[in-house]
Structure formats: structure tokens, C-alpha cells
Amino acid sequence: TGYVKQLNDHLWEGRYSPVWPDGKKHSRNVYGRTEEECEEKLKALILEMNAEIAALRSGASTEYPDGVSPKKKAIAAYLRENPGVTNKSKIARDLNMNRTTVQKYYDEVQAEF
Numbered sequence: 001t002g003y004v005k006q007l008n009d010h011l012w013e014g015r016y017s018p019v020w021p022d023g024k025k026h027s028r029n030v031y032g033r034t035e036e037e038c039e040e041k042l043k044a045l046i047l048e049m050n051a052e053i054a055a056l057r058s059g060a061s062t063e064y065p066d067g068v069s070p071k072k073k074a075i076a077a078y079l080r081e082n083p084g085v086t087n088k089s090k091i092a093r094d095l096n097m098n099r100t101t102v103q104k105y106y107d108e109v110q111a112e113f
Contacts (some may be wrong), residue, residue, distance in 0.1 A: 002042050004035060014042030018049055021056045021112045022072070056112070071097060072105040079109055 002016035012035050017027040030045050032038030074095055078085075085091060088106055092099040 002046055004038050004042060006035070007031075012038035014038045014045065016042065016046050016049060018053060020053060022108055069105070071095075071101055072109065075102060075105050076109045076112070 002014055004012055004014045007013050010033055012032050014030045014032070015027055017025045020026050028045060028049065030038060030041035032041055074097075075091065078091060078095055088102045089099055091097075091106070092102045095102070
């Protein structure tokens with residue numbers, strides 16, 4: 001669930017912070033002029049984010065939320081295209097990245113597949 005708070009006389013903020021399949025929290029906010037408007041927007045946001053998370057977990061979607069490292073996205077895309085490649089040095093060479101960067105994200109990306 002998210003929460004709603006009043007920022008000032010004419011503005012309410014709703015926030016939802018679920019844990020994504022990459023193990024990190026990614027927050028999103030909605031704003032409204034009334035508490036009721038903000039709650040409605042927050043309900044829609046929660047449904048949208050839960051659908052995105054479910055799609056990522058099922059493999060139906062490969063698009064990561066904002067805030068995910070572009071390098072991690074590149075590694076995930078590479079591993080989807082080349083599922084048999086496990087050599088981190090080769091992945092690093094093919095993506096023009098440092099091997100330690102590949103090591104950092106490799107296990108996280110593999111766990112999500």
C-alpha cells in the first residue's frame with residue numbers, strides 16, 4: 001500500500017514504493033488538489049506498478065523502471081540475446097564495459113531470468 005499526505009492547502013501527495021525484482025525500492029509519486037483525487041490516482045498507480053512488476057517476474061516484459069542502471073539494462077539485454085554466454089570477460093568485451101561492472105550486475109540479472 002502507499003500513503004497520502006498533505007503538502008499544503010491545495011496539494012496532496014501519494015507515494016508508492018514497492019520492491020522490484022532487482023531487489024531495490026523504486027518510488028513513484030502522484031499529486032492531486034484534494035485528498036480524494038490523490039487517493040484515486042494512487043490506486044491507479046499501485047495497479048499499474050504491480051502489473052509492471054508481475055510482467056518483469058513472468059518474463060513478459062523486459063523494460064526496467066526508471067532508476068535502474070543503464071549498464072545493468074545493457075547486460076540484461078545482452079543475456080537475453082545470448083543466453084548461452086556465461087563468461088563475464090567476454091560479456092564485458094562485447095559491451096565495452098569493465099569486467100567488474102559485469103560481475104556486479106551479472107548475478108542480479110541472472111536471478112531475474
